[in-house]
Amino acid sequence: xxxxxxxxxxxxxxxxxxxxxxxxxxxxxxxxxxxxxxxxxxxxxxxxxxxxxxxxxxxxxxxxxxxxxxxxxxxxxxxxxxxxxxxxxxxxxxxxxxxxxxxxxxxxxxxxxxxxxxxxxxxxxxxxxxxxxxxxxxxxxxxxxxxxxxxxxxxxxxxxxxxxxxxxxxxxxxxxxxxxxxxxxxxxxxxxxxxxxxxxxxxxxxxxxxxxxxxxxxxxxxxxxxxxxxxxxxxxxxxxxxxxxxxxxxxxxxxxxxxxxxxxxxxxxxxxxxxxxxxxxxxxxxxxxxxxx
Numbered sequence: 001x002x003x004x005x006x007x008x009x010x011x012x013x014x015x016x017x018x019x020x021x022x023x024x025x026x027x028x029x030x031x032x033x034x035x036x037x038x039x040x041x042x043x044x045x046x047x048x049x050x051x052x053x054x055x056x057x058x059x060x061x062x063x064x065x066x067x068x069x070x071x072x073x074x075x076x077x078x079x080x081x082x083x084x085x086x087x088x089x090x091x092x093x094x095x096x097x098x099x100x101x102x103x104x105x106x107x108x109x110x111x112x113x114x115x116x117x118x119x120x121x122x123x124x125x126x127x128x129x130x131x132x133x134x135x136x137x138x139x140x141x142x143x144x145x146x147x148x149x150x151x152x153x154x155x156x157x158x159x160x161x162x163x164x165x166x167x168x169x170x171x172x173x174x175x176x177x178x179x180x181x182x183x184x185x186x187x188x189x190x191x192x193x194x195x196x197x198x199x200x201x202x203x204x205x206x207x208x209x210x211x212x213x214x215x216x217x218x219x220x221x222x223x224x225x226x227x228x229x230x231x232x233x234x235x236x237x238x239x240x241x242x243x244x245x246x247x248x249x250x251x252x253x254x255x256x257x258x259x260x261x262x263x264x265x266x267x268x269x270x271x272x273x274x275x276x277x278x279x280x281x282x283x284x285x286x287x288x289x290x291x292x293x
Contacts, residue, residue, distance in 0.1 A: 014248065045204075124141040
């Protein structure tokens, strides 16, 4: 039963990575930029939920709603102030700006909440489910995390494929200039992408701290890096690729820690990524795009 237990835990952790990776892959797929401040938006969402439930005494769902609203607004503000002026700048300038925004959010969190570790109360209540005479235990947050990831994946796929805004996103992703000539507001579409990605980051932050109940200003750094790895693993720019990459990454990490070494689990995860990129540079579901000269 330990194998099945590790598998469920891996899928749960991978679901969190997948939700975060969806934000990375949407922004890259549409705006063609890497938002390395995305991991710190996760941290802000977790702190917002923490403040709402602990300091204000709000119910968990209200705390999650506040986290989503704040992070969605933060994502739009970051895009407008930090990234929009660099729309035509070299990619290196955008990358340096993203790192700068990341450090700014971390240091603001240090000034507001301090560096001490805080205990995060899970937003998912209930007793663990016991199966096979107690040999298999499933925490409620595990079930909620997996279900939430699947629902987000399905809704996001339907949104991008069947809604007017989703069609605009796909058009901007293909060709910004042509999309603008067809009457699509490119700036609004990119802002909407950042809003959706940041809202998903808030949900991921709350689920992450519910499963691993500690909170500090660097909470989102490592999960953010791993989620970016998952996005590249699955094929950055592909929504199904982010989902598959996140799940696989979570399963590999849990099994590596359980059967090989907890100290080497992160190294094994990145080693698998390197092997995949050597075999298939565009990721598992990525599409190779030839540049015209």
